[in-house]
Amino acid sequence: MERARPGPVLVANRGEVAVRIVRACRELGLRSIVVHTDVDAGALPTRVADTTVCVPSYLDVDAVVGAALAHGARAVHPGYGLLAEDAGFARAVTDAGLVFVGPPAEVVAAMGDKVRARALARESAVPVLDGTEEAVDAAPAGDAAARIGFPLLVKAAHGGGGRGMRVVASADELPGALAAAGREAAAAFGRGEVFLERHIARARHVEVQILADHHGAVAVLGDRDCTVQRRHQKLLEEAPAPDLPDAVRTELHEASRRLATAVGYRGAGTVEFLLDRDTGGPAFLEMNTRLQVEHGVTEMVTGVDLVVAQLRIAAGEPLGEVLGGSILDGRVVVRGHAVQARIAAEDPWEGFRPAPGQVTALTLPSGPWVRCDLGVEAGDAVPGAYDSLLGKVHAWGPDRATACARLSAALDDLVLTGVPTTAPYLRAVLDRPDHAAMEHDTGSVERDWAPDATARPTPTRREPATTRAVHLATDRGPLALRVPRHRAGATGAAAEAPRPERRGPATGSTPTGDPVAPMDATVVEVVVAPGDDVDAGAVLVVLEAMKMELPVRASRATRVDAVHVAPGDRVTAGSALVAVTAAVPEP
Incomplete structure (x- = not known):
């Protein structure tokens, strides 16, 4: 995609970021080509793109690059997640004679190796834990x-x-x-x-947005706070980072500029830091060599379209032209405050259980200070094969309090039915006095901010009477969910196992102790084998759904009679995983 000869852009991603990139291409007059899998056939990105191509997997480098070549793309935008930080993918794109919209493959490799990135940060006088x-x-x-x-x-x-x-x-x-x-x-x-x-027990998460061109120029576009998170997954983000001493802000900006310059960075990137709440000292966390999910709040306070900037930089334009009027006295101007809420198909009142399904109705909030970036519309499926993120709602204000108030109102106005979402929980977080006072840390959601049972929204669909409650521990906290009492179909080895109707207590297993899948999932590990004796609470099988691991445990001391599944099998809610009998105490 040379500067004087723009050409089609292949979007190697899905969901809301794919929609976002397509719209940036449209603004620049570039034709967009979106890849999709069978699961995502007909999804929103395919409906807004100029051309669509079905590939076996978003992670299939040969298929994605082949699609770009076959359909006349000049450049490939990786979005975030999936192949966005895969140096092999970046190299395959450039080896095919295409432009990779991001930094050079060697920079992706250096920053993608977190151990090496720590060493490079240290060499650039960036504080490291x-x-x-x-x-x-x-x-x-x-x-x-x-x-x-x-x-x-x-x-x-x-x-x-x-x-x-x-x-x-x-x-x-x-x-x-x-x-x-x-x-x-x-x-x-x-x-x-x-x-x-x-590990910093009480930390703030602050990051710095940078842009760099092919000519060695690096610009800092302010900073963001991403401290509201659960199990290292961000939930609310805002720009600029509030309550940050000027000296610390300057230190973070200059450290980010030094690191980007040292590694020969190009395009949009983010340098992330943790700030120790007890000492105030910052420490390097990582550098993300891609667009961030939270890029929108930086766009709202700087007026810079980061995706358009990525495409223009990839076309060879110098940074001064890309940023234009956004620079005053050599610095990018930051005006006001912006806050973003991530809308994910998860139920905060059931341990943030991922919730695939279908969006039955959707009404987006509107107003002069509100922005919505979603990857779904009413009637769209939310597949269980991918991440639970549906999109984001942003709000801008002249100050933090106003921005938060506007985001609260926007979340009140958001109507999304068919699957539970994080929206009502995040609306409640915005009302918390400790959030308003910036007294929280990265552990507040799990430690102090449990969802208020009295604030749980009314279910948008009734659970069938054939379900029962199941409580289980996962690698990301407890889940309380419901599974069918009746036999459910499965694929792979699980489909062959007999599954009579099950009725029993809320233990995640049948009355005889046979554990079942609590939801549609993929088997990632089978821990036990026939003949094993296991204690109560022992992990039997590990499942994965919407990028969350779900260890299924024995409800009591048992002996494993048979294993019905194998790694890689897809199972549905209620599928038998292993057959067990109660352990007989030794005389």
């Missing part, structure tokens, strides 16, 4: 953990977005955390390496 200098496994991890001290974090060495992370409070928890984090990282990013890093 104590941690391991290489990926670890179970053998050397114990010594490293003893040196770093507890609590600590096990973190995926590749990828981001909070995937593949576990807080470890003691040495006893370390082996399980290493296994779980590695498994989740492998599933999300294709690589299971992990490393250790000191």
Whole structure:
């Protein structure tokens, strides 16, 4: 996509970000080509694109690059998630003679390797937390953990977005955390390496937005606060970061500029930091070599369309031309305050249970200070195969209090039925005095901000009388959900297992103790084998749904008679997973 000769752009993503990129292409007069899987056939991105191409998987590099070549694309925009931070994908795009809308593959590789990124940050005089200098496994991890001290974090060495992370409070928890984090990282990013890093118990999450061109220029477009999060998944974001001392803000901006310059960055990127609530000191977290989900709040306070800027930079335009009137005295102007709420198909009142289904009705809030970026419309399916994010609602105001008030009103006006969403919970968070006073930290949602049972919205659809309650623990907290009492179909090995009608207590298993799938999911691990004796609470099978792992545990001491599933099987709610009998006490 040369500057003087713009051409079609292939969008290698799905959901709301794909819609966002298509609209930016339209603004620039560029034809858009959107790839999709069979699951997403007919989804909103395919309805707004100029051309659509079906591929086997969004992670199939050959298929995506092949689609770009076959349909005359000149450039490929990766969005965020999926292949956005895959250096191999970036390299395959450029090797095919196409423009990758992002930094060079070697920069994606350097920043995507979190251990290497820490070293590069340190070399650029960016403060870094104590941690391991290489990926670890179970053998050397114990010594490293003893040196770093507890609590600590096990973190995926590749990828981001909070995937593949576990807080470890003691040495006893370390082996399980290493296994779980590695498994989740492998599933999300294709690589299971992990490393250790000191955990800040009370932290703020602050990040800096940068833009860089092909000519060596780097601009800082302010900062954002992403402290409201659950299990490292952001829920509310705002710009600029409130209640941040000027000296700290300047330090973060300059550190981000140094790092971007040192690695030869190009395009839009974000340098993320944690601020210790107790000491006030900042520490490098990671650099995301892509557009962020929360980019909209920066756009609202700077007037810079970051997706258009990405495309113009990829076409070779210098940063000064891209930013134009947004720069005053050499600095990007920040006006007012903006706040964003992530709208996900999850039920906060059931442990943020992911909730695939269908959007039966949708009315978006409107107004001069409100923006909605959604990837669905009424009637659209919310598949269980992908992330639960439906989109975002933003609001701008001359100050933080006004922006939050406008976002609260917008969330009140949002009508989305058919699946539960995070909207009513986030509306309640905005009303919290500790949120208004900026007294919260990254652990507040899990520690202090449990959903108020009296504020639970009225269900938008009735549960059939054939369901029963199930309570289970997951890698991201407890879930309370409902599963069918009757036999449900399944695919793969699970389809062959007999499933008589089950009626029993709220334990996630049948009266005889046979555990069932609490929801439609994929089997990622089978922990037990026929003949095993297991204790109450032991993990039998690990499922994954909408990027969340769900360990299914024994309700009591049992013996495993048979295993009905294997890794990779798709199961539906109510499917039998293993057959067990109650353990007979020894005489």
